[in-house]
Amino acid sequence: MTxxxxxxxxxxxxxxxxxxxxxxxSTNQRGGLNGWSGTFRPDEITTDLRNAADGLKLELPxxxxxxxxxxxxxxxxxxxxxxxxQGQGPAPF
Known part of the structure; x- marks a missing residue:
């Protein structure tokens, strides 16, 4: 588990x-599965992206x-x- x-x-x-x-x-707790956060740098910036707030999904490979x-x-x-x-639930990595 990373x-x-x-x-x-x-x-x-x-x-x-x-x-x-x-x-x-990264996880917020030492190796815990819940509690994670980080940053995202988009390839393109759209109005919808600027207005985004809650209930989004982050898809990793x-x-x-x-x-x-x-x-x-x-x-x-x-x-x-x-x-x-700020992630919700188990970390996807």
Whole structure:
């Protein structure tokens, strides 16, 4: 069981739209299965993504998926956005 994951992912919005990007995740407890969070950097920024908040899914390779809430967003550069995520339930990594 790993306690971190960094790599490609897709954020699935409430309306089913998928946004590809890179994510960096970790468990909040020492190796615990519940309590995880991290960041997501989308490949493209859409209005729907900017308005996203709760009930989203984060899909990792090999069909692993977890439910996430957006806890914050900040601009990195003029064309990049970093989204802070809080996972719900078991960590998908």
């Amino acid at each position: 306690t971190t994951y960094s790599g490609p992912a897709r954020l699935i919005l409430a309306d089913g739209a998928c946004i590809s990007g890179m994510t960096s995740l 090999y069909d692993r998926m977890g439910t996430v809430d957006v806890t914050g967003m900040r601009k990195l550069l003029a064309t990049q956005l970093l989204i802070s995520l």
